[in-house]
Amino acid sequence: MVETNNRRLPVGIQSFEKIRKEGYLYVDKTDIIWQLANTDKTYNYLSRPRRFGKSVLVDTLESYFLGKKELFEGLKIMEMEKEWVKRPVIRLDMSRAGAEPNTLRSYLNNIFREYEKEYSLVPNSTDSLADRFNAIIVGSYEQTGQQVAILIDEYDSPLQHSWKTPHHEGCTGIYREVFAILKANDKYEKFVFITGITKFTQISLFSVLNNLSNISFEPEYAAICGITKEEVLRDFKPEINKLAEYEGWTFDEAVAQLTAYYDGYHFSRRNMVDVFNPFSLINALADSDLKNYWASSGATSLLPKFVDDMEIKMKNFENCPIDSDTLETSDVTGGGAELFLYQSGYLTIKSYTEGIYMLGIP
Structure with missing residues (x-):
């Protein structure tokens, strides 16, 4: 018999710290992660399908920016990182924020309260969410003397789930208000990293962060997840x-x-x-x-929102052409079924010729 009993596979585990401390197998991506964390670009966005390791990636970045050197012993990053600076990290998991303006506000209110407690900040009763987010970024920088890392996981979850409902405009309004702060505070920010599945270009982070670098198609990050x-x-x-x-x-x-x-x-x-x-x-x-x-x-429960005819057989999308501008930059709400099917992982890139991608089933 093949002996595998002493090896633990990280089924469903999204915590880098748990994987490392409890001896789960870890596929070492830390050389690519170090490269990402030390890029010249402050604002970065990565799109990958669901359950593709985005949250483990965000968790690993959090451990890195918190200077938890002990978790990385024996990994590739140890040959690259010499300083291990501990920075303040602000992390938002938008998959926990619901799909209505009141649940979105409630989530942000609760998470901001945690960071206000951590940095002994007392907001005024009249402060907006944007004011509080701003105070957390500036306050954590001033107290530590280190620029802040901001990690936003599954940014599009409330936007996806509220799309084609009466709640969507309310959610996008909150996004515009709160996340505009990121651009205004660039001198306090070391690194901003945003993950998602689908891309809402005109109505959320992409409209307020026009300097957001989409690394989703960059060759050096092809295998980061x-x-x-x-x-x-x-x-x-x-x-x-x-x-x-x-x-x-x-x-x-x-x-x-x-x-x-x-x-x-x-x-x-x-x-x-x-x-x-x-x-x-x-x-x-x-x-x-x-x-x-x-x-x-x-x-995903979102298929019916983006793919009109659910009776369409997936084989109809085998060898499906899509121009590069649509695939790389378009808003999911206007890009057609094939764009959503690519972003959500049902289709993938098969080939590329002169500005046209050919998509097909992985």
Whole structure:
């Protein structure tokens, strides 16, 4: 029998600290993460499908900016980072903010209250959310003497879920008010990182942060989320052997099956490295079984909002052309079904020729 009992796979775990302290397997992306954290660009946006490791990435960045050097021992970043400066970190998880203006305000109110307590800030009763956000950024900088890292995870969740409802305009109004502060406070900010699935260009962060750099298609970040074939073969040999033994396959046959089920995502035309869906791959190797983990983990309820005819068969989108401007810069509300299907992970880049992407099923 193949021995894998002493190896722990991080099924459903989004905490970098828990992964490292409790001995879960970690696919080392810290060289790419260091590169991102030390870019010349202050404001960065990354779009990836759901359950693709965005929250683990944000959590890893938080640990890095908090100077938790001990969590990174033995990882690639140790050869790159020499100073380990501890900075104030403001982190917002917008997937917890609901889909109505009152739940969005309530979430921001509660999270801002936590940071006000941390930095002994006392807001006036008349202060708006924007005033309080501003005071937290400035106050944390003044108290620590260090520029702030601001991490906003799943920024688009309230906008997605309120789209085509009476609550949408109220939510976007709050976004415009609160997040305009980011641009005004650039001298206090070391790094601003925003993740999401879909891109609402005119009605949220993208309208107030015109200097926001979209790194979603950049070649150096093509594999910052997800797991490459090289990483699969390097880090998961015992689990692949166990799957092969269960199914009566050779090692190479098991790799071929995993590849057929879960590989084939591409996120940059200039770096077409194959990326495995990490949620499905980790679950399959933990269970030693091939199933449709990603699709059955709560296929997005948003499909009907963006894809009019749910009877359309997915095969109709195989070899689907889309121009580069639409794919890379368009608002999801006006880009057509194929844009939403790409951003949400149902389609991926297959090829690129003279300004036209060809999309297809991963």
